[in-house]
Amino acid sequence: MDAALFLNWVRGTGLQIAVFVFLLGTVWRLFEIYSLGRKPDLAERRHVAGASGWHTILRRSVPIPGMMQRSGMTYIAGYTFHIGLGVVVFLFAPHIKLIQGLVGLSWPALPSQFVDLVAVVTLAAMLVVLADRIMKPVKRFLSTFEDWFTWAVTFLPVLTGYFAARHLLLPYTLMFSLHILSVELLLIVLPFTKLIHVFTVWPSRWFNGDASARKGVPI
Amino acid sequence: MSAGLSRAVNVLKEVIDAPIASYFNSCVHCGLCAEACLFYTESGDPKYTPIHKVEPLRRVYEQEYTLLGRLMKMVGLVKPLTDEELGQWQELVYDSCTMCGRCSMVCPVGNDIVYMVRKLREGMAISGHAPDGVVAATKRTVEIGSPMGVKLPAVKAQVGHIQDDTGLEVPMDQEGAEYMVLLSSMEIINFPEYLSAITRIMKQAGKTWTLCSTAFEATNSGIQIGVSDLARVIVSRIVDGAERLKVKTVISPECGRAYTALRWEGPNLIGRPYTFKVQHILEVLDEFRAQGLLKTQGFEEERLTFHDPCQIVRRGGVIEPQRNLMRMVSKNFVEMSDPSKYNWCCGGGGGVSANEDAEEIRLIAFKRKKAQLDEVKPDKMVTACANCRIVLEEGLEHYQMDLPVVGLTEMIAEHLVESEPGSQKE
Numbered sequence: 001m002d003a004a005l006f007l008n009w010v011r012g013t014g015l016q017i018a019v020f021v022f023l024l025g026t027v028w029r030l031f032e033i034y035s036l037g038r039k040p041d042l043a044e045r046r047h048v049a050g051a052s053g054w055h056t057i058l059r060r061s062v063p064i065p066g067m068m069q070r071s072g073m074t075y076i077a078g079y080t081f082h083i084g085l086g087v088v089v090f091l092f093a094p095h096i097k098l099i100q101g102l103v104g105l106s107w108p109a110l111p112s113q114f115v116d117l118v119a120v121v122t123l124a125a126m127l128v129v130l131a132d133r134i135m136k137p138v139k140r141f142l143s144t145f146e147d148w149f150t151w152a153v154t155f156l157p158v159l160t161g162y163f164a165a166r167h168l169l170l171p172y173t174l175m176f177s178l179h180i181l182s183v184e185l186l187l188i189v190l191p192f193t194k195l196i197h198v199f200t201v202w203p204s205r206w207f208n209g210d211a212s213a214r215k216g217v218p219i
Numbered sequence: 220m221s222a223g224l225s226r227a228v229n230v231l232k233e234v235i236d237a238p239i240a241s242y243f244n245s246c247v248h249c250g251l252c253a254e255a256c257l258f259y260t261e262s263g264d265p266k267y268t269p270i271h272k273v274e275p276l277r278r279v280y281e282q283e284y285t286l287l288g289r290l291m292k293m294v295g296l297v298k299p300l301t302d303e304e305l306g307q308w309q310e311l312v313y314d315s316c317t318m319c320g321r322c323s324m325v326c327p328v329g330n331d332i333v334y335m336v337r338k339l340r341e342g343m344a345i346s347g348h349a350p351d352g353v354v355a356a357t358k359r360t361v362e363i364g365s366p367m368g369v370k371l372p373a374v375k376a377q378v379g380h381i382q383d384d385t386g387l388e389v390p391m392d393q394e395g396a397e398y399m400v401l402l403s404s405m406e407i408i409n410f411p412e413y414l415s416a417i418t419r420i421m422k423q424a425g426k427t428w429t430l431c432s433t434a435f436e437a438t439n440s441g442i443q444i445g446v447s448d449l450a451r452v453i454v455s456r457i458v459d460g461a462e463r464l465k466v467k468t469v470i471s472p473e474c475g476r477a478y479t480a481l482r483w484e485g486p487n488l489i490g491r492p493y494t495f496k497v498q499h500i501l502e503v504l505d506e507f508r509a510q511g512l513l514k515t516q517g518f519e520e521e522r523l524t525f526h527d528p529c530q531i532v533r534r535g536g537v538i539e540p541q542r543n544l545m546r547m548v549s550k551n552f553v554e555m556s557d558p559s560k561y562n563w564c565c566g567g568g569g570g571v572s573a574n575e576d577a578e579e580i581r582l583i584a585f586k587r588k589k590a591q592l593d594e595v596k597p598d599k600m601v602t603a604c605a606n607c608r609i610v611l612e613e614g615l616e617h618y619q620m621d622l623p624v625v626g627l628t629e630m631i632a633e634h635l636v637e638s639e640p641g642s643q644k645e
Binding site: 028029032033034035036037038039041042043044046048056057060061063064065066067070071074078136137138139140141142143144147192194196197200201203204205206207208209211212214215216217219 | 235236237238239240241242244245246247248249250251253254255259260263265266268270271284285286287323324325326327328329330331334482483484485486487490491492493496532533534535536538556557560561
């Protein structure tokens with residue numbers, strides 16, 4: 001298969017398969033999780049200002065006192081790569097064009113030099129996160145194959161995307177095809193691994209915040 | 220599969236709900252929960268990471284409630300849970316977890332880990348993997364009436380002493396009283412000051428109150444051990460007593476677990492809301508204070524700090540009353556670092572203090588409280604949970620720290636403005 005054919009496949013059939021698995025997988029997984037339901041709480045609830053599941057969805061983004069000192073690297077590197085991913089995925093002009101082509105929505109992009117810089121920072125932050133997982137006893141202890149694997153499938157699209165945009169390492173067409181392929185891998189893997197947290201993190205925070213809010217404790 | 224294991228798996232299948240499924244799917248293994256757990260921070264051993272403590276529950280969830288997990292189980296790609304593994308986890312689920320809930324406050328994806336520990340304990344207990352000390356305490360509560368084996372005559376004897384000392388009546392089984400007062404065994408045996416304080420405070424506030432001969436014990440070790448059936452029996456005793464005496468409010472004593480068990484778990488255990496209100500004694504005292512019914516005189520001269528019992532504050536929602544009351548009788552009240560809902564546990568909640576296997580790790584975990592105390596250097600520590608009090612006293616003794624620990628209700632009572640001769644504070 002030559003480079004042009006490969007590109008055609010990843011842009012066509014490959015993408016269709018990936019999007020199909022991603023959508024169906026996500027809907028199935030979310031149904032599987034949330035259809036389990038929960039029992040009503042019969043204890044008379046307290047009403048305290050600032051205590052609710054919705055508050056916790058926001059508030060949980062800020063570490064509680066003392067945690068930055070205890071595990072600053074987790075927060076700083078974690079924040080950096082999450083925000084970085086958001087910027088390179090949603091604020092890079094070619095990505096916005098792709099989304100516009102698919103669903104008709106578009107918004108202003110950031111200058112591509114800036115997105116390039118963000119991609120480098122994101123890659124660096126992800127390497128820090130990886131090093132932290134290897135070095136910190138607790139993280140190493142908790143880590144399973146899935147943790148290393150999901151790190152890799154998240155890292156690869158950013159790396160290949162950066163290389164493709166900068167015309168580095170491999171001929172552009174091949175690198176661009178590899179970039180699309182790595183995104184497809186990410187889409188296929190997402191619903192069935194811990195990457196599903198992109199969706200479940202919000203209800204999780206809500207459930208926890210709601211349970212605590214019922215007792216009158218804003219968390 | 221052994222009978223015990225199959226019972227455990229069935230119970231765990233029953234307790235798994237949407238929040239638990241959401242939590243397990245959200246976990247990214249960041250390890251931040253370890254930094255919130257005093258068993259990890261003080262020992263440095265990663266096995267004490269809170270999310271790792273609920274691994275058996277995660278495996279049952281994955282293998283029973285996810286399509287992929289079921290497929291993997293069918294083709295032998297994942298190992299089903301074994302009885303030996305549950306046995307190994309006892310140390311993590313009981314000895315090194317006080318269900319203080321601090322982990323649930325820090326998890327960045329929002330996982331309520333303590334909720335999952337509580338549910339996992341249901342499966343552990345039913346398969347015979349709960350510590351003997353807590354099992355025995357629960358049996359005594361169900362069969363005799365209290366975890367420490369205290370019976371009604373012991374309560375009556377204490378009532379007699381208090382009536383002699385204060386010259387006041389301690390009402391028993393008085394129908395239609397506004398408040399029904401509960402005690403913890405620890406208060407009956409070790410801290411009789413509590414009931415004496417209540418007697419005098421109620422007199423000053425001009426409130427009607429009563430003890431109940433069929434429900435004087437508030438402690439609920441059914442919750443600690445994780446057996447909802449037994450917890451229900453213990454709660455029902457209180458509900459029956461309160462409804463028989465037609466009281467408006469039941470007062471939970473200076474005991475953390477008793478409060479969460481009665482106030483937050485109770486209605487769910489019996490399957491209906493209560494016909495009466497449940498308040499912690501600190502809430503009642505703070506209400507009296509706000510209404511001008513609680514009058515004190517003088518101030519403690521010493522530097523005081525307050526140890527927040529997890530189940531009353533973070534897990535119970537009683538946050539400000541104790542601070543208002545402390546300021547009422549103290550001009551030198553200092554907060555420890557990480558106060559109120561962020562507090563660090565004494566290390567002995569959730570049945571840990573009744574569990575002999577846990578003694579060593581409990582004393583290691585106490586180093587957290589020691590560090591907090593070393594920072595503020597108080598002359599006296601006040602708290603509002605008899606179990607915390609005993610655990611704190613033992614920890615202080617172990618580390619040779621000379622620091623008295625007192626109950627807040629009793630300290631307030633020492634400052635009461637009283638009209639009866641002979642009972643006024645000198």
